[in-house]
Each structure stands twice: as C-alpha cells, then as structure tokens.
Amino acid sequence: xxxxxxxxxxxxxxxxxxxxxxxxxxxxxxxxxxxxxxxxxxxxxxxxxxxxxxxxxxxxxxxxxxxxxxxxxxxxxxxxxxxxxxxxxxxxxxxxxxxxxxxxxxxxxxxxxxxxxxxxxxxxxxxxxxxxxxxxxxxxxxxxxxxxxxxxxxxxxxxxxxxxxxxxxxxxxxxxxxxxxxxxxxxxxxxxxxxxxxxxxxxxxxxxxxxxxxxxxxxxxxxxxxxxxxxxxxxxxxxxxxxxxxxxxxxxxxxxxxxxxxxxxxxxxxxxxxxxxxxxxxxxxxxxxxxxxxxxxxxxxxxxxxxxxxxxxxxxxxxxxxxxxxxxxxxxxxxxxxxxxxxxxxxxxxxxxxxxxxxxxxxxxxxxxxxxxxxxxxxxxxxxxxxxxxxxxxx
Numbered sequence: 001x002x003x004x005x006x007x008x009x010x011x012x013x014x015x016x017x018x019x020x021x022x023x024x025x026x027x028x029x030x031x032x033x034x035x036x037x038x039x040x041x042x043x044x045x046x047x048x049x050x051x052x053x054x055x056x057x058x059x060x061x062x063x064x065x066x067x068x069x070x071x072x073x074x075x076x077x078x079x080x081x082x083x084x085x086x087x088x089x090x091x092x093x094x095x096x097x098x099x100x101x102x103x104x105x106x107x108x109x110x111x112x113x114x115x116x117x118x119x120x121x122x123x124x125x126x127x128x129x130x131x132x133x134x135x136x137x138x139x140x141x142x143x144x145x146x147x148x149x150x151x152x153x154x155x156x157x158x159x160x161x162x163x164x165x166x167x168x169x170x171x172x173x174x175x176x177x178x179x180x181x182x183x184x185x186x187x188x189x190x191x192x193x194x195x196x197x198x199x200x201x202x203x204x205x206x207x208x209x210x211x212x213x214x215x216x217x218x219x220x221x222x223x224x225x226x227x228x229x230x231x232x233x234x235x236x237x238x239x240x241x242x243x244x245x246x247x248x249x250x251x252x253x254x255x256x257x258x259x260x261x262x263x264x265x266x267x268x269x270x271x272x273x274x275x276x277x278x279x280x281x282x283x284x285x286x287x288x289x290x291x292x293x294x295x296x297x298x299x300x301x302x303x304x305x306x307x308x309x310x311x312x313x314x315x316x317x318x319x320x321x322x323x324x325x326x327x328x329x330x331x332x333x334x335x336x337x338x339x340x341x342x343x344x345x346x347x348x349x350x351x352x353x354x355x356x357x358x359x360x361x362x363x364x365x366x367x368x369x370x371x372x373x374x375x376x377x378x379x380x381x382x383x384x385x386x387x388x389x390x391x392x393x394x395x
Contacts (some may be wrong), residue, residue: 003028003097005301006086008076010034012042012287013268014102016056016294022066024302030068032058033086037073038123043104044287046126047150048319054123060085076103079242081261097263098301101250102294104269105285110142110228112204116211117226120147129227133158137224140213142201144171146318148229150189153320156191163194163221165201176360177333180348183362187321189330196221229274232285234270248272254382256297257306265300267293273310313375319352323363329375331358338381340367340388346377347371347388351381 005021007014010032018030021093034040042055071088078087079099086094104319105120118129129151139155141148144166155162168174173181187197196215201257204226213221234249245251245259250266254274258264269289272283291310300307312323330350331337337348337360345364349356349371355378359371370387373379 001055004095005030005098005100006096007032007093007100007102008034008070009102009104009268010058010070011037011102011104011268011290012057012219013290013294014100015040015101016291017102017267018297019066020295020298021301022068024298026298026302028097029068029357031071032063032068033071033074033094034073035073035075035089036122039070040296041123042287043121046123047147048154049196052079065314066194075238077238079244079264081243081264081361084263089168099264100297101239101258101264101266101270102268102290103235105232105249105283107147107228108230108233109324109335110230111215112226112228114204114206114211116206116224117204117228120151133160136160137210137313138222139225139227140165140211140221140223141227141229142166142213143229144168144197145229145231149184149320150318151227151229152188152193154190156193156269156321162192163195163196163223164188165199165215165221167198167200169198171197173333173393175333176327176331177337177348179333179339180346180360180362183346184320184325187323191321210333211390221337234267234283236270252320254309256293256298257300257307265297267297284314284316288312288315313372315372324361324365326361326368328360328368328372329356329358331360341387342367347384349381349384354380354382354386356381377392 014032022138039059040057042057046054076086077087077089081126084096107121132153136159138161141152141164144164151161154166170181172184200216202216203214211226213223236246239246243260249272251259251264251269252271256265256267259267269285290362292310296310297307313329318325334352337350340347346362347364347367348360350358356374370384376386
C-alpha cells in the first residue's frame, strides 16, 4: 500500500485494522477519526451494565507507541473520492491513499425525549442510563431487540422493576424463528420482566414524579426511566455525492472494497460485504465479523494482488438473564429448524441438503462449537447429533 491511510471510526473494526497493519510491518501514516471524544472503547458491554470501567480498545499512550494519530471528537462530514479528500467538522480536509470507513450504525431516533428517556450507543449514553438504574424504580424498555433485552436483563439483576414493550408478539422470532424465540421469552418471564408484546407505545408524558407511558390498547404505565431501543440505522448521509453505493449501509465486494471507489473500504456494522457466491451483501452487526473484516482489509491493503475474503463463520451473541444466545451462519427464521435439547440447553440447526448452514445455541457452548465446526466444514446434521449424543431429545 502506498500513501496515507485514514480510518473513519475508531471502532472494533477500525482499531483492529490499525493494530493489524502495524503488527504486519506497515510503517506508513495511519490516522483514526472518530466523533466521540473518548479514547476508543468496546460498545457491546455497554448494554450489560459494565459502563463505569469501559473496555478500552486503544489508549492514547498505546496509539503513540504504535505511531497512530487519533483525531477524536471530530466528525467526518463529506468525501470526495475523485480528489481523495475527507472533510471534517472542524474544517480540515484530509488527503489519503486509502480510506476505510468503520463508523458503525446509530440508534434510530425516538419520537420522545426528555429527562429519564434514554437511547444507548455511546459511553455517555450508558453512564446516564446506568446512573438512573442505580436509583432503582420502574424501567420501561421500548423495543425488545438485543439492546432492549440485554438492558432489561441488567435492570432486573439490579433490583429494578422492568416492563418490556414491543409491537411484535414474539420479537426474538424475527431473528431466530418462532420456536427458539418462545424459549428466549420464557427467560424474561421467569426473571420477572413484565412483557407487553404486540403492543405499541403511543405517547410518553413527563410528570413531576416520573413518566407516563401510554400504550395503544389504553394501558398506562408509570415509569421512572425509559430506554428506547427501536433498532439502528446506517449513518451514511455524509457520504451523499461520494459515488459510493449506499443502501442499507455501504455496499462492498467480497474483499471489503466499496462499490464505486476501489481505494475505499468499509468494515463493521456499516458494511455490506458481497457473499462468496457473488450475491449482494448484508450487514452483520457484530464484534467477530468486524474483527474478521479488519483482518481481510489489512491483508488486501498490504498485498492488493491477493485480496482476502472472510473465512470465519459469522457469529452473533447476546447475554440475557445469565444465559448466552449464539447465532451462527445463515439462520432463516421462516424455516423450521431441527431442535436438539439437553438438560435445559438448546441447539437449533438449519440445513441445506443435509449440511448444516446455520445454528442458534441457547446456553450450550459445546453445542455452539460443534455447530460452528460443522458449518465451516460442510458437516451434516447427523454428524452434529452424533457428536452431541447422548441427548435427552432430538426432534
């Protein structure tokens, strides 16, 4: 690679890329730009109640030792791919030889704001939320995705009363299918989370002593705090006019090159990498994929004649009520999986022509590892079952 490298987003992907390049001998200039003024930190722990001591991805002394320039508290506002210039919110224009965009996604903006109403993306968000939770009381969570479910779990463990509201009757089913989703919902129910599913929040009214949450069926919930977790969206408005292909994120080839400019790459939550068979890509919002994509981009930048594509099985996980959900490979929630159970642990397997292509593990590390190996090697469902036998049930 020749010329300077600019990385927009001091995220898991962005920091991993910079570290990998340095470890592999790249001596050129590397600048990391991030809108957050904090030293780079890991975001997944924020919803799990570990915000007071964030997991730092990179400190300023480490950056200095690695010869990395941190430009924190400044935002990318525009991109001229023809001139290879990146515009920043402080008026600077950075030239580059190669650019990597690793900005992640942002929470969808709620219709409601005000005291006691939270979203969760940044360390500042997490500190404000957990300061409220430390005071106890009733938390209403709007949206039962991973963020909402994890915060509900954390709040219950801290002694708060929690109500979880979502317009879907079975929110996890959107990702893992109905039968696995049913099992996850039982965790919330047994932990004492009050479920209001198939219900929509119509209004939030601030009162002197809290917040009134009005649902579409007329029920009124009195809350001390509200978390709104209604999904995330790709932060791509600043790339308008850049020539990049923007839809649900940044469209890339299978090596992470952004379509529309072969000197621009994208990694992490913002990036939709093309599939190995040439099919259009989809964004994978998880730590492991961000790390793997960073590794591939580093290899491609150092040896452009031999670009690399991800070889790891995509994996997403969530911790809820002391149990771990792991989602591996290609899970189709519209298709009934093969369910395997053993002493309260569950593994759901999706196959194509008898070969395992996707899996969901609920509290079963060995089952997850076995399924992951099968997906990577093209192993069969039968082989997974044989490995995990004896089992209480396989159906």
